[in-house]
Amino acid sequence: MMQKKVAVFRKEHFNAAHRLNNPNWSDEKNERVYGKCNNYNYHGHNYDLIVQVTGEIDPETGYVMDMKILSELIKIEVLDRFDHKNLNLDTEEFKDLNPSAENIAIVIYDRLRHKINANFDLKIRLYETERNFVEYPVG
Numbered sequence: 001m002m003q004k005k006v007a008v009f010r011k012e013h014f015n016a017a018h019r020l021n022n023p024n025w026s027d028e029k030n031e032r033v034y035g036k037c038n039n040y041n042y043h044g045h046n047y048d049l050i051v052q053v054t055g056e057i058d059p060e061t062g063y064v065m066d067m068k069i070l071s072e073l074i075k076i077e078v079l080d081r082f083d084h085k086n087l088n089l090d091t092e093e094f095k096d097l098n099p100s101a102e103n104i105a106i107v108i109y110d111r112l113r114h115k116i117n118a119n120f121d122l123k124i125r126l127y128e129t130e131r132n133f134v135e136y137p138v139g
Helices: 027-038 067-082 101-113
Strands: 005-018 043-056 121-127 133-136
Touching (some): 005 067, 043 067, 101 121, 101 133
Antiparallel strands (some): 005 043, 043 121
16 A cells, blocks of 8 residues: 655744845945845844655654654754844855845755655745745745
């Protein structure tokens, strides 16, 4: 009998500041493209993060993945690194990478992907505001 796949989700929250800026552009172009997000003194967001893990249910535990383990991984790999930080100034990941929601989602995915069983599919949904969110990977 073929196993059925199930998706499990863990929702977390973190706060971080950032500035969207392309150092190869003039101040005028950065202002035109990024607007308020280019504020020289940075600005902050209350990010909501949803981590989705999809896979077959372990017949012994009844779990796809132990949510306590997933929660701890997110704490170590994401919250401890990014919560209450200035992403541009306080993190290695964004020293040379513009901390857009798209790039943050990919960085989070990359940090978690190598810690989660390769048999499981992983998807990141990151809400930068109530109305704006990104997903990675797509499909």
